[in-house]
Amino acid sequence: MKLVIDHAVLADAVAWAAHALTNRPAVPVLTGLLLDADGDELTISAFDYDTSRRATISADVAEPGRVLLPGRVLVEIVRALPKKPVELTLSGHEATITCGSAEFGLLTLPIDDYPNLPDAPDAIGDVDAHTLAAAVAQVVPAAGKDDTLPMLTGVRLDINDSDLTLAATDRYRIAARDLAWQPNGVDTPAGAMIPGRVLADIAKSLPAGPVSVGVTDGLAAFTGGGRTTTVRLLDPQFIDYNARLQLSDFSIWAEVDAAPLISAVKRVSLVAERNTAVRLSWTDGEVLVQAGGGDTGRGAETVAAELDGAPMEIAFQSQFLLDGLAGVDGRARIGMTTGAKPALIVDPGGTPAYRYLVMALRLS
Incomplete structure (x- = not known):
């Protein structure tokens, strides 16, 4: 096996493939990256029995061949090489990596013990x-x-x-x-x-x-x-x-800019104890965001909002609420029924592409 390849292309491919390497391999060979050179291409593969990755890149292949190299060491070596063409040569049980005046020799892993990678479905x-x-x-x-x-x-x-x-x-x-x-x-x-x-x-x-x-x-x-x-x-x-995400199940709807509400929830949550509620009090024109009140302190902030329906008070676990709002780009619509039932966060439009149902917490 002998080939020459662009450094940036190789570094990107080995780093990407190495994401499939496991920290606790079932067998030692699964710590390796499989390099297969043929024609004018080099394929770099990794496998952990659950996930496989294969990257195929262009290379100047003088002698085709296959080799299994220690994956994480190869990633670090290639990343540290100068930005010059990289030559890879296999001789016996050692692969020599040469780039400019730098040279590394890596002992190969037993390729015969490496499992067959699964064929990708059509x-x-x-x-x-x-x-x-x-x-x-x-x-x-x-x-x-x-x-x-x-x-x-x-x-x-x-x-x-x-x-x-x-x-x-x-x-x-x-x-x-x-x-x-x-x-x-x-x-x-x-x-x-x-x-x-x-x-x-x-x-x-x-x-x-x-x-x-x-x-x-x-x-x-x-x-x-x-x-x-x-x-x-x-x-x-x-x-x-889908049965739980029907817009028709919600009789009260609020609309608010997602970004200001996210910022307000994050700020008032600074004084909330872990996993305690963030309370939203909806009226036509604004929503009052409140949290805390325990040993640390309390926080409150209002955000402009529109409400279609009766005033509503409802509470959520703060991170669950933030995750839902983060999925909306721009305005968020929030459907509610009572303060004790889940709320539905959707993006604007009659048929929203994004739907997020979040459990409400009991008001105290």
């Missing part, structure tokens, strides 16, 4: 990377963190002819986002459950442009810009979230 449609990343950021905060309840740690993907819906819940709130996509016209599963933390990591690293989505019964794949990530799916069981 694409069932395409979605814009920026749109998908924004949707994931809106929904993932509502996914649970308790791994003993896997269903609650995932993000549900529901697929139909023209829309892709993402949804998540941790029992205290539900977030859902509809986004347009381009299906390929092939038969698709009704839905899939992807681990929330993994999906968030995938979304942050998507290259600009269209991303192909593939789903089978047990695996999902996201491909774009020469990079493919596969992830093992969770059990598809999930709640009927």
Whole structure:
């Protein structure tokens, strides 16, 4: 194996692939990055049995070959190299990395022990990377963190002819986002459950442009810009979230600029004890935001708002409220019924793409 490659291209690819390396590998070879050189391309792969990443980049390949190198060490070496072409040569059990006057020799890992990477499912449609990343950021905060309840740690993907819906819940709130996509016209599963933390990591690293989505019964794949990530799916069981997110269930509606309300909630929460309520008192023209009153102190601030319905007083766990408001760009509409029942936060419009149901706390 012998090749020459641009330093910046190599550094970006190995850093991206290394996100799939696990800190607690089932077997030692899973700490490695697999490099496969053939034709005029170099493919860099990582796998931990649940997630795989493959990046294919251009390279001047003089001698094709495959090698498994210690992943995190390779990332650090490549990152530290001067910004000059990098030459990689394999001789026996050592890979030599040369860049300018710098030279490193890395002992290889046993490539024969490395498991076969899963084949990516065929694409069932395409979605814009920026749109998908924004949707994931809106929904993932509502996914649970308790791994003993896997269903609650995932993000549900529901697929139909023209829309892709993402949804998540941790029992205290539900977030859902509809986004347009381009299906390929092939038969698709009704839905899939992807681990929330993994999906968030995938979304942050998507290259600009269209991303192909593939789903089978047990695996999902996201491909774009020469990079493919596969992830093992969770059990598809999930709640009927659409039944809980009906706008017609809410008789009182408030409308407010999301940014000022977020700022006010953050400020008054400085004097609130952990997990205590932030109280919102809605009247036509403003909302009074209050928190505290215990041993530390109290805070209050008013924000301009519009109210359609009777005055309302309702309280929320502050971070749950902030997560919901953060998903809205501009004006937020908040649907309520009573102070004891959940509230629905949506973006403006008759058919909102973003919906966030949050449990209310008991007023004291």
